[in-house]
Amino acid sequence: MSLADQISDDLKTSMKARDTIRTATLRQVLAGIKNLRVQEGRGGTDVTDEEVTEILTREAKKRRESIETYTQHGRDELAAKEQAELAVIEDYLPEQMGADEIRAIVTEVVAATGASQPGDLGKVMGQLMPRVKGKADGKLVNRIVREQLGA
Structure with a gap:
């Protein structure tokens, strides 16, 4: 099963479980995958796991930057939301090097x-x-x- 398929299946599971943060985060990742398909003119063909990993890395970077900004400006509730989204994204990323x-x-x-x-x-x-x-x-x-x- 490809990484994109796994994310899609996990989205369905999170929707059934009414996990709003996981659902919203996975929808954003799947939107990035769909945008890549449209940009590349692939139509129905799937993206590779490497391309999905790039999308996930980009999304994780956005979350880290947002967490830093929110923390600097005393918006801890927004930083906590971004941290929860980052945790969801990191579930799909390869283990990070030390x-x-x-x-x-x-x-x-x-x-x-x-x-x-x-x-x-x-x-x-x-x-x-x-x-x-x-x-x-x-x-x-x-x-x-x-x-x-x-x-």
Whole structure:
């Protein structure tokens, strides 16, 4: 069963259980999948699990940014709602890499590219991001690369 089908089935289950947050969140994800199908001109053909993971990653990033903003402005009730939605989305994402795992890959890529100064950030990130795509938060990866390059 594809990831898109699993999300669709879980939407039906959450609707029957009257789980409003899960239902609303899964509807937003499915809307993103439908938009991708329309943009690509696929009609009825399905999207790949990698494309669904990209959509989920994008949605998770939006939630994290919203949580940060709401928390900074004292809107804890809105931050709690976004946190609940983020938890639903994270159920479908691959397990995220820890900082130590990211550091090991960054060290490997820095050595392979010969990067040694902060100006080499783009070269390192270009090689690194495809390897950690969907498995690590981009901000964390960027911060670790900057630490390694002494920026």
